[in-house]
Amino acid sequence: MTDTDVIIVGGGPSGSTAARRLAQAGISVTLLDKAVFPRQKPCAGAIRNEVSAALDFDISGVIQRKISGLAIVSPSGIRVDCIPEDRSKPGHTIMREDFDHLLLKKAEEAGAVVQEQCKVVEVSQDSAGVTVKTEDGREIRGRFLVGADGINSIVAKQLGFYERWSSDSAMVAIEIEAEVGAEKVHEICRDPTGYDADIFFLYFGDVPHGYTWCFPKKMHLSLGICCRQDKAKNIRAAYQRWYERFADEHQIEPKIVSDSAARFPVRPSPTLMRGRTLLVGDAAGFVDSFTGEGIPYAIRSGIAAAEALTRAVEKNDTRGLQRYVELCKKNILKDLKVSDSMAKMFYKSTKNMETLCRFFRDDSYASYLIAASIGGLLPMGTVKRKLTLRMLRKRPRDAISLVR
Numbered sequence: 001m002t003d004t005d006v007i008i009v010g011g012g013p014s015g016s017t018a019a020r021r022l023a024q025a026g027i028s029v030t031l032l033d034k035a036v037f038p039r040q041k042p043c044a045g046a047i048r049n050e051v052s053a054a055l056d057f058d059i060s061g062v063i064q065r066k067i068s069g070l071a072i073v074s075p076s077g078i079r080v081d082c083i084p085e086d087r088s089k090p091g092h093t094i095m096r097e098d099f100d101h102l103l104l105k106k107a108e109e110a111g112a113v114v115q116e117q118c119k120v121v122e123v124s125q126d127s128a129g130v131t132v133k134t135e136d137g138r139e140i141r142g143r144f145l146v147g148a149d150g151i152n153s154i155v156a157k158q159l160g161f162y163e164r165w166s167s168d169s170a171m172v173a174i175e176i177e178a179e180v181g182a183e184k185v186h187e188i189c190r191d192p193t194g195y196d197a198d199i200f201f202l203y204f205g206d207v208p209h210g211y212t213w214c215f216p217k218k219m220h221l222s223l224g225i226c227c228r229q230d231k232a233k234n235i236r237a238a239y240q241r242w243y244e245r246f247a248d249e250h251q252i253e254p255k256i257v258s259d260s261a262a263r264f265p266v267r268p269s270p271t272l273m274r275g276r277t278l279l280v281g282d283a284a285g286f287v288d289s290f291t292g293e294g295i296p297y298a299i300r301s302g303i304a305a306a307e308a309l310t311r312a313v314e315k316n317d318t319r320g321l322q323r324y325v326e327l328c329k330k331n332i333l334k335d336l337k338v339s340d341s342m343a344k345m346f347y348k349s350t351k352n353m354e355t356l357c358r359f360f361r362d363d364s365y366a367s368y369l370i371a372a373s374i375g376g377l378l379p380m381g382t383v384k385r386k387l388t389l390r391m392l393r394k395r396p397r398d399a400i401s402l403v404r
């Protein structure tokens, strides 16, 4: 006897998306989350256009700012604006408490049973189904399980997907929400071409293998730093130095609305499916190691999991789940691999970061390619190929120096 076809642990973007799609397909689905929504989630809150395009409902009510591009600032302070002329696919910024709450409500609206304040403490699976135990002593039985429970996934650990993220496969981040008022936000982040939108900033050179950022929200700025965990020894001091410089440059004395630290994984789990269980989103390690974006992959993996699980439930056959692995290879892992090789090259040294930023500054097509990849106008693989060829042709010496 099962209580539900699919149990999903975690109601972030990956779990909510999977739950909505499954419910829409007529599959009974129960989603459990330890938090009460709207819940806080440390995040810079930038989403590419593909995120709103992939969701089958309007998210305009939770959008903070429209984003037309980005500016990168090199270790020596050179600013390069990367703004595509094609305005058809703007990105956005959101607050995670609003965005995630909306996604969860949309899952519930589609028919998913959502249980908040429901911490899962034990999971197991056998040949007939899966069992989930909650902190308050409940036991729920289902036919299939989805681990959408983020970087510290209890599903992944207890079912033998992996033990932990090694320090070179996770990033550490500090993020503050600094209230400066709408006008100041726009003054700092306005699109320099005069288009009615804002841009975000990535600063390189303050930390090894990472960056600091400034992302515009309605009334405040998300100001943060992230770097690979094995390089993060001095991250707090590096952040403080950068923050003081930033505040001084822009003459701000913000009210700090929140100050938090968190980690995210940057290496896909070696296994995505075991028995009757799938991992999605951060639990599966689906975050871009170059940019730190995980929301697009959380959504893509939620959609892929729902597609595979719908088949598996209908046929009552775990072999249907293999489809999930195939979809991930095609729609997620290929992109993440390309990003990872770009990250390895870019973050290898301060010298490499400087060389590449200067190349983007001097070559408008190269800066367009960066904008197009972040904006989702071009696939990462295409961007990497074009950038490599262009650099080899225009700056052969620099290209060689990057790999030395």
Ligand SMILES: Cc1cc2nc3c(=O)[nH]c(=O)nc-3n(C[C@H](O)[C@H](O)[C@H](O)COP(=O)(O)OP(=O)(O)OC[C@H]3O[C@@H](n4cnc5c(N)ncnc54)[C@H](O)[C@@H]3O)c2cc1C
Binding pocket: 009, 010, 011, 012, 013, 014, 015, 032, 033, 034, 035, 041, 042, 043, 044, 045, 046, 047, 118, 119, 120, 121, 148, 149, 150, 151, 152, 153, 154, 173, 174, 175, 224, 262, 263, 264, 280, 281, 282, 283, 286, 287, 292, 293, 294, 295, 296, 298
């Ligand atoms: C500081 C920071 C900035 C970021 N900025 C960006 C950005 O600008 N753009 C972007 O695309 N990505 C960004 N990311 C990455 C992004 O936040 C994640 O990739 C994304 O949240 C993954 O979604 P998810 O649904 O897989 O997991 P999560 O959003 O982490 O959701 C997991 C859910 O599982 C629940 N849960 C956990 N354990 C249990 C349990 N035992 N029982 C029940 N429930 C449980 C949690 O309460 C949570 O709601 C950032 C990450 C960090 C840390």
